[in-house]
Amino acid sequence: MTEVDSNPFAPTLPPGRARALPWATVMAGSLVTIIPIVATVPIIPPFGLLMLLAWRLLARFALRPWAAAPLGFFDDLVSGQPLGSAVLLWSLCFIGIDLMERRLVFRDFRQDWLIASGAILFCLALGRILAVPVRAQVDAALLVQAAATICLFPAAARMVAWIDRKRGMA
Template sequence: MTVVAGSLVTIVPVIATVPILPPFGLLMLLTWRLLARFALRPWAAAPLGFLDDLLSGQPLGSAVLLWSLCYMAIDLIERRMILRDFWQDWLIASGAILFCLAGGRVLALPVGAPVDGALLVQAGSTILLFPLAARLVAWIDRKRGLA
């Protein structure tokens, strides 16, 4: 539900001169995958990405592809690194965020579109919000375990 809620943030009418709203759905998906490995099934990235595509206006299938690729890459990283700490999770999430935003830019916009500055600001703000998302996911996971 938190991934869906994060994707729903894109439909809130926000007036901005530069579109730098972070992709909260992606942020929540990555946070759940990195902090609570078994909370989401491996196939969950595809339908959640489809829902995000429907809500955000990206071309259909872009988040499905990019989120699924991130999920598989994180699985490969986990097979190599048995123990991780928060800084490594933050680095992995940063790489996945940059990959998804750059991939979404390639899939959605013409190559000559001047959006690279806004994309960098959006990526930076999303990466800086990862610790806050991690606290939220840890709190929800702790409350979920008590119920």
């Protein structure tokens, strides 16, 4: 039994902070790209996208449907991608997930992971088309980055579930 389960009357976060926490975690995930890491092949996963997908799939009402656009704009400003690419791609991911939720009545974690994998591949592939010239040889690095991002989704989902439980919103 955890501390949260043992004391159901423990004070939770104020409503304003509880609503701002998903936004802050997605923005913090986007800020990971500014950490100076020296690598020969840039395979750092898009942590902002990971956190956004985890919040959308695990806590559906934590972020509004329009939240993907301003969060994508922030990610574009921080990551150096062409301005508007994450706005478009993250918004399309939200729309696609919403369409899938209308068809799938019940989901388990494996289906969430599959949906997130498709969204990650979609965003990375179209982001490559929007940001990099076609002749550039980055496909191998893109595949490694996609595999690393897909493998990190369960960790992001676990972190989001822990934060969602701590923030105390029903």
